[in-house]
Amino acid sequence: MSKVQYDLHDRIAVVTFTNPPVNGINHEIRAGLSRAVEQALSDPGVDGVVITGGGGNFSAGADIREFGTPQAAGSPDIAGVIARIEASAKPVVAAITGVCMGGGLELAMGCHARVAHRDAILALPEVTLGLLPGAGGTQRLPRAIGVEQALHMITSGERRRAEEFTGTALINEVTDGPPLAAAIAFAQAAAASGHPLRRLRDVTLDAAAAEPAIRQARDTIRARQPRLQAPPACVDAVAASVTMPMDEGLALERSLFMSLLDSAQSRALRHAFAAERAAGKVEGLPDGIATLPVKSAGVIGAGTMGRGIAMVLANAGIPTVLVEANPDALAAGMAAIRQTYETATARGRMSADAAGRTLSLISPVLGYDTLGSVDLVVEAVFESMQVKADVFAKLDAVCKQGAILASNTSGLDLNRIAALTSRPQNVIGLHFFSPPVQMKLLEVVRGAATDPEVLATAMALARRLGKIAVVSGVCEGFIGNRMLGRYSAAANELVHMGAEPQQVDQALQDFGFAMGLFRVSDLAGIDIAHAGRLRRAAANPGTPLAPAFTDRLYEAGRLGQKTGSGWYRYEPGQRQPIPDPKVTAMLAEWRREHGMTPRAVSDKEIVERCIYALVNEGARILADGIAQRSGDIDVVYLNGYGFPRFRGGPMHYAAEVGLPRVVATLRRIASESPADAAFWTPALLLEDLAARGAGWPASARIP
Ligand code: 3HC
Numbered sequence: 001m002s003k004v005q006y007d008l009h010d011r012i013a014v015v016t017f018t019n020p021p022v023n024g025i026n027h028e029i030r031a032g033l034s035r036a037v038e039q040a041l042s043d044p045g046v047d048g049v050v051i052t053g054g055g056g057n058f059s060a061g062a063d064i065r066e067f068g069t070p071q072a073a074g075s076p077d078i079a080g081v082i083a084r085i086e087a088s089a090k091p092v093v094a095a096i097t098g099v100c101m102g103g104g105l106e107l108a109m110g111c112h113a114r115v116a117h118r119d120a121i122l123a124l125p126e127v128t129l130g131l132l133p134g135a136g137g138t139q140r141l142p143r144a145i146g147v148e149q150a151l152h153m154i155t156s157g158e159r160r161r162a163e164e165f166t167g168t169a170l171i172n173e174v175t176d177g178p179p180l181a182a183a184i185a186f187a188q189a190a191a192a193s194g195h196p197l198r199r200l201r202d203v204t205l206d207a208a209a210a211e212p213a214i215r216q217a218r219d220t221i222r223a224r225q226p227r228l229q230a231p232p233a234c235v236d237a238v239a240a241s242v243t244m245p246m247d248e249g250l251a252l253e254r255s256l257f258m259s260l261l262d263s264a265q266s267r268a269l270r271h272a273f274a275a276e277r278a279a280g281k282v283e284g285l286p287d288g289i290a291t292l293p294v295k296s297a298g299v300i301g302a303g304t305m306g307r308g309i310a311m312v313l314a315n316a317g318i319p320t321v322l323v324e325a326n327p328d329a330l331a332a333g334m335a336a337i338r339q340t341y342e343t344a345t346a347r348g349r350m351s352a353d354a355a356g357r358t359l360s361l362i363s364p365v366l367g368y369d370t371l372g373s374v375d376l377v378v379e380a381v382f383e384s385m386q387v388k389a390d391v392f393a394k395l396d397a398v399c400k401q402g403a404i405l406a407s408n409t410s411g412l413d414l415n416r417i418a419a420l421t422s423r424p425q426n427v428i429g430l431h432f433f434s435p436p437v438q439m440k441l442l443e444v445v446r447g448a449a450t451d452p453e454v455l456a457t458a459m460a461l462a463r464r465l466g467k468i469a470v471v472s473g474v475c476e477g478f479i480g481n482r483m484l485g486r487y488s489a490a491a492n493e494l495v496h497m498g499a500e501p502q503q504v505d506q507a508l509q510d511f512g513f514a515m516g517l518f519r520v521s522d523l524a525g526i527d528i529a530h531a532g533r534l535r536r537a538a539a540n541p542g543t544p545l546a547p548a549f550t551d552r553l554y555e556a557g558r559l560g561q562k563t564g565s566g567w568y569r570y571e572p573g574q575r576q577p578i579p580d581p582k583v584t585a586m587l588a589e590w591r592r593e594h595g596m597t598p599r600a601v602s603d604k605e606i607v608e609r610c611i612y613a614l615v616n617e618g619a620r621i622l623a624d625g626i627a628q629r630s631g632d633i634d635v636v637y638l639n640g641y642g643f644p645r646f647r648g649g650p651m652h653y654a655a656e657v658g659l660p661r662v663v664a665t666l667r668r669i670a671s672e673s674p675a676d677a678a679f680w681t682p683a684l685l686l687e688d689l690a691a692r693g694a695g696w697p698a699s700a701r702i703p
């Protein structure tokens with residue numbers, strides 16, 4: 001069946017385009033729309049046209065899957081189709097339901113009127129893909145809703161409901177039901193009235209009145225997103241809507257769009273978008289596999305993580321029992337939960353009613369008796385195999401058959417935990433990140449015995465909880481923390497070599513990280529990293545613990561922000577890190593004691609070593625089948641570790657640099673650091689791909 005359908009309703013041609021899943025506008029749709037519009041315009045039996053999308057959505061915009069293919073450049077282009085519609089002598093009306101975004105909204109704005117269901121979602125989200133609206137959106141939206149609002153929508157990509165635009169030139173009529181009949185009536189009335197058609201291009205904007213909003217948008221972007229290319233380009237294009245005639249504005253928009261489309265930033269952001277959607281697809285899970293019901297849950301431990309996980313579950317409407325061993329910890333956990341909802345209410349993020357209802361879904365208890373009926377338990381007790389073994393033995397005894405038993409462990413052997421129960425097939429890792437309510441990432445750890453249905457249920461649950469799930473196999477630290485160990489070792493090596501912690505942090509922040517590694521370390525606590533180091537050493541008796549300066553900080557009681565000093569010092573009650581000459585002196589002494597002559601380290605070297613350490617371990621993780629695909633590793637780093645989104649994640653970044661260049665640099669570092677040669681030697685997979693001139697493999701099966 002054709003993707004563009006043409007029907008006649010009482011002298012109005014109804015053109016319906018359908019391209020699942022979200023009616024992305026590709027070459028076939030553009031050509032079909034163009035043909036349909038020409039047919040309607042040349043047919044004397046047709047007085048007007050309604051354009052609508054099939055399957056419940058208008059359109060999510062240009063078909064992202066077509067970017068970079070020869071079809072993308074195929075004629076007609078979307079701007080040409082829109083120009084033809086706008087120039088039509090017969091009225092053309094868009095009937096909008098579901099999503100109407102990007103090129104979809106641009107198409108609708110080329111029509112002479114728009115009739116939308118009140119809940120239709122309107123947005124120009126191109127900026128989130130490192131682009132700007134390239135089919136007239138930057139010229140027509142300001143003419144429809146004013147420069148200030150248009151700047152906000154275009155530079156943020158924010159989604160708005162159609163109803164909010166009632167009374168503006170963007171939406172002529174909202175409907176409670178399907179908008180098609182109202183759109184047909186609108187087209188008939190417009191044709192019958194004989195009035196000139198309203199074209200957004202004919203609106204003239206007041207340049208002087210728009211100037212303050214444009215200046216403010218530029219200043220805000222410069223301050224908040226100084227490294228991004230798309231937002232200032234969006235402002236330049238919108239500014240053209242007030243300073244240039246329509247066609248010149250369109251030409252400027254087009255040239256800015258084309259140069260962004262070809263930029264590394266846009267490639268990275270488009271990769272991030274696609275990788276996040278691909279991460280939800282699990283290799284080897286049959287399509288349509290049944291998932292288990294999760295109607296109620298239990299969380300064990302009301303500490304930092306447990307209280308947050310209980311809130312995440314309750315926020316999704318799941319009644320949750322919060323179990324503690326320690327009454328004071330339970331009271332403290334519940335007090336923190338209550339406080340969070342009170343703050344949300346006070347700040348207007350939640351109504352008092354909704355906060356009360358959500359809070360009432362969390363039932364604090366001491367003891368395990370109430371867990372007999374729950375569908376899922378998430379364990380978040382101390383990171384100790386002994387404590388976890390005790391908890392899982394209790395869960396095995398009280399939980400009903402078929403209940404999912406999940407652990408939030410950061411890196412303990414999930415297979416060992418599973419083997420401690422009589423039902424390892426029901427055991428899975430749900431590794432939330434701190435703080436669980438805010439952090440989007442969820443590592444779903446698939447044990448050797450985990451049942452496919454349990455895995456599928458965890459992935460579906462993640463979506464319900466609003467999380468981005470990535471499947472990881474079992475290994476020390478799973479995907480994220482295993483790589484973090486290498487990143488942290490590389491950063492530590494840099495200060496051993498001669499860099500100051502603040503130089504390392506600044507170089508990483510200039511690369512785009514929100515915070516450098518040592519600032520993060522001070523925030524998380526140097527004692528946590530220290531305990532992790534000792535645990536890893538105990539787990540790998542063959543590998544002696546390499547001396548690290550961080551132990552000196554630990555021994556000096558400099559545990560980070562919580563003790564007022566760590567890698568930096570902190571004024572009482574302040575979180576701003578201040579470089580500390582004491583650390584410089586301690587480092588100098590440590591280097592002397594270890595026979596190390598400090599040398600100057602460049603910012604380039606800092607970035608190379610830190611990022612390539614991540615990439616090298618990522619390649620090993622892929623080769624080991626711990627991650628399904630390189631994109632999954634990127635999703636973990638983008639959503640769990642503050643890796644700059646505009647770089648696409650460590651694996652995408654490496655591909656952008658070129659794997660042969662990454663390998664050559666790793667080899668050079670390995671030859672310069674004989675003591676750490678094993679650490680820096682390129683992973684075999686990386687060597688192999690670079691030698692073959694190949695990119696990352698499409699998928700790596702978890703064994
Ligand atoms: N083209 C092709 N496929 C698209 C698409 C698009 N524009 N937008 C989303 N999809 C696909 C997704 O890849 C996913 O595919 P999958 O099922 O194979 O994984 C499917 O649609 C569903 O997407 P989500 O999982 O994101 O589903 P949600 O319901 O959560 O969200 C959405 C739907 C709101 C449409 C969201 O996908 C979205 O924000 N899409 C991006 C829209 C966008 O950025 N449009 C601008 C495109 S650029 C453009 O138009 C250029 C123009 O200015 C010239």
Ligand code: NAI
Nearest residue numbers: 301302303304305324325326329380381382383409410434
């Ligand atoms: P925490 O120390 O803040 O809280 C642990 C809680 O478990 C304490 O309140 C303790 O009283 C309770 N507890 C101990 N034994 C218990 C038992 N037998 N029954 C019931 N409650 C018991 O620890 P945190 O930080 O919340 O960590 C919990 C788990 O989450 C650990 O496995 C940790 O590795 C993991 N994790 C921690 C992250 C973090 O940033 N803190 C991030 C991701 C995972």
